[in-house]
Amino acid sequence: MSKIILQVEGLHTVFFTRQGVVKAVDGVSFYVREGETFGIVGESGCGKTVTGLSILRLLPEPAGRIVGGKIILDGKNLLELSKKEMREYRGSMISMILQDPMTSLNPVYTIGDQIAESVRLHQNLKDDAVEKEVISALRLLKIPAPEMRLHDYPFQMSGGMRQRVVGAIAMSCHPRLLIADEPTTALDATIQAQYIALFKDVQRQTNVAIVFITHDFGVVAQMCHRVGVMYAGKIVETATTRELFKAPRHPYTSALINSVPRLDRKDNRLYSIEGQPPSMTDLPRGCRFFPRCSVARDVCREQEPGEVDIGGEHSVSCWRVS
Amino acid sequence: MSAVNVMSGKGIEGSLRRAKIFQQLTLYIPAAVLALLVLAAIFAPFLAPYSPTKTALGQRLIPPFFIEGGSTAHLLGTDTLGRDILSRVIFGARVSLSVSLLVILITSTIGTVLGIIAGYLGGRTGTVLMRVTDVSLAFPAILIAILLAVVLGPSFKTVVLAISILGWAPYARLIRGEALRLREADFVAQARIIGSSPLRIMVRHIFPNIINPLIVIATLSVGLVILTEAALSYLGAGIPPTTPSWGAMVYDGRSLIDTAWWISLFPGMAIGLVVLSGNFLGDWLRDKLDPRLRQL
Numbered sequence: 001m002s003k004i005i006l007q008v009e010g011l012h013t014v015f016f017t018r019q020g021v022v023k024a025v026d027g028v029s030f031y032v033r034e035g036e037t038f039g040i041v042g043e044s045g046c047g048k049t050v051t052g053l054s055i056l057r058l059l060p061e062p063a064g065r066i067v068g069g070k071i072i073l074d075g076k077n078l079l080e081l082s083k084k085e086m087r088e089y090r091g092s093m094i095s096m097i098l099q100d101p102m103t104s105l106n107p108v109y110t111i112g113d114q115i116a117e118s119v120r121l122h123q124n125l126k127d128d129a130v131e132k133e134v135i136s137a138l139r140l141l142k143i144p145a146p147e148m149r150l151h152d153y154p155f156q157m158s159g160g161m162r163q164r165v166v167g168a169i170a171m172s173c174h175p176r177l178l179i180a181d182e183p184t185t186a187l188d189a190t191i192q193a194q195y196i197a198l199f200k201d202v203q204r205q206t207n208v209a210i211v212f213i214t215h216d217f218g219v220v221a222q223m224c225h226r227v228g229v230m231y232a233g234k235i236v237e238t239a240t241t242r243e244l245f246k247a248p249r250h251p252y253t254s255a256l257i258n259s260v261p262r263l264d265r266k267d268n269r270l271y272s273i274e275g276q277p278p279s280m281t282d283l284p285r286g287c288r289f290f291p292r293c294s295v296a297r298d299v300c301r302e303q304e305p306g307e308v309d310i311g312g313e314h315s316v317s318c319w320r321v322s
Numbered sequence: 323m324s325a326v327n328v329m330s331g332k333g334i335e336g337s338l339r340r341a342k343i344f345q346q347l348t349l350y351i352p353a354a355v356l357a358l359l360v361l362a363a364i365f366a367p368f369l370a371p372y373s374p375t376k377t378a379l380g381q382r383l384i385p386p387f388f389i390e391g392g393s394t395a396h397l398l399g400t401d402t403l404g405r406d407i408l409s410r411v412i413f414g415a416r417v418s419l420s421v422s423l424l425v426i427l428i429t430s431t432i433g434t435v436l437g438i439i440a441g442y443l444g445g446r447t448g449t450v451l452m453r454v455t456d457v458s459l460a461f462p463a464i465l466i467a468i469l470l471a472v473v474l475g476p477s478f479k480t481v482v483l484a485i486s487i488l489g490w491a492p493y494a495r496l497i498r499g500e501a502l503r504l505r506e507a508d509f510v511a512q513a514r515i516i517g518s519s520p521l522r523i524m525v526r527h528i529f530p531n532i533i534n535p536l537i538v539i540a541t542l543s544v545g546l547v548i549l550t551e552a553a554l555s556y557l558g559a560g561i562p563p564t565t566p567s568w569g570a571m572v573y574d575g576r577s578l579i580d581t582a583w584w585i586s587l588f589p590g591m592a593i594g595l596v597v598l599s600g601n602f603l604g605d606w607l608r609d610k611l612d613p614r615l616r617q618l
Binding site: 056058062087088089090091092095096098100103104105106107108109117118121122166169170173 | 445507508509511512513514515516517518519526527530531611
């Protein structure tokens with residue numbers, strides 16, 4: 001098995017708000033290997049994006065702060081780096097793709113300039129060498145006629161092409177880890193499928209580890225090797241994608257999978273989970289999923305379940321399992 | 323003719339050509355006007371028919387040549403002291419143009435730097451900077467100018483300093499708002515993701531995106547600066563009265579506006595021309611700097 005490149009241990013990220021302290025990420029642990037894609041799935045507001053931003057240490061300051069845990073990238077704890085060291089890591093070691101390609105490029109520079117900026121920040125190269133890197137980044141993301149497109153401005157490109165450019169910026173300095181925060185959500189379904197195929201190809205060529213944040217189980221099935229299901233700031237179940245779909249152990253995971261429309265079933269109504277996720281400033285005392293859980297027991301109300309490793313890289317936090 | 327013919331290739335080409343010609347006219351005419359005024363200011367001693375300060379009490383209040391009683395000896399007439407208006411307008415360009423150019427350079431630079439810092443960094447720095455801006459906006463500019471004139475003595479430098487010392491505040495306010503908006507933009511987040519430092523983000527990513535509003539208020543403030551300079555001259559806190567300036571001339575003619583209107587009109591027209599040309603050039607520059615419009 002390949003080497004573990006990212007290890008997140010007991011990550012706690014909080015936001016200080018007028019309503020009180022919000023524990024957006026509350027003890028999240030996972031790891032990603034080289035060349036592997038780890039998916040983080042969950043509803044809106046469960047802490048997926050905050051987890052991604054925490055890894056890059058790009059939380060909106062001063063409201064957001066990492067208050068505990070370790071983020072170990074290639075043997076180095078990112079939380080111990082100085083601001084300047086962290087800046088050097090960003091782009092060169094870790095990179096990120098944002099959700100909306102229409103707004104994540106600067107409208108006043110050509111796409112070539114924007115990729116070149118990233119290259120120049122991390123490598124001391126001459127102009128023609130920079131251009132070579134830019135073209136190879138565009139080529140990696142399969143942007144046709146890169147020598148010509150690099151003089152284009154973002155507004156001259158379609159959404160799908162722009163998201164490829166964003167990908168090219170992210171990959172331009174050959175990072176070891178890429179965090180993709182719902183990169184396909186703003187794209188059409190056909191373009192979405194292309195983009196996923198493209199990224200699998202990029203991963204094959206570069207062996208980059210990817211943390212793929214999404215709320216779409218279809219995308220998870222296509223893209224991810226392993227998945228963590230997040231609920232109210234915690235990862236409640238981690239497993240390989242195949243295992244997760246075949247034998248989900250946490251009631252939340254099974255409920256999520258059941259609420260995806262399927263062609264091979266003839267149900268008249270689509271299953272949906274009752275209720276709302278809990279308010280992050282007023283979490284239930286016991287299991288966080290308890291108020292919505294169909295198989296809850298008394299113990300679930302009183303005590304939070306611990307994480308249990310059930311073998312085969314599968315772990316669950318649920319009283320039913322332990 | 324049918325509707326199809328109206329929309330045929332020739333019609334579209336024609337209207338495109340007309341649009342292009344219009345666009346070029348809005349560049350060349352104001353550019354030519356400003357260039358002429360600048361040249362007039364530089365070569366004033368050679369162009370002006372008389373000395374701007376020479377009084378001739380026997381030739382007071384002569385109207386411009388096209389009015390009955392006017393003469394071609396004084397094309398635009400003379401003022402209450404018999405000074406030639408044309409010569410004074412030509413010499414006045416020196417003061418008015420250089421004051422407005424200098425003041426705009428100084429105020430827009432200070433305002434932009436402080437505005438971007440306050441907007442992007444925010445926090446305590448931003449709050450302090452904005453409170454200082456608020457105070458500057460609330461302070462009566464004329465009062466501080468008079469104070470400066472008393473302390474430093476009226477001179478060209480005093481006028482520039484007096485208008486600039488509070489003039490940066492509107493820039494800072496506007497630019498801070500823009501920077502505040504851009505700070506949350508995804509492309510700024512993207513710049514952070516690739517490891518850009520705050521300074522780099524402010525210079526390379528925020529600044530180019532606020533040039534449009536900056537140019538608009540800079541060109542709009544040309545008129546304001548010239549008029550403020552005039553007000554200062556009127557109060558005796560401006561450039562010493564022997565040096566002709568447009569603003570001072572407009573004020574001079576105020577009391578005689580119903581009989582000797584030419585004293586105020588011609589320098590007023592000069593101010594109007596500069597302001598209008600400035601605005602047209604500003605529009606053109608804004609279009610030129612916007613990549614979306616550059617293709618047209």
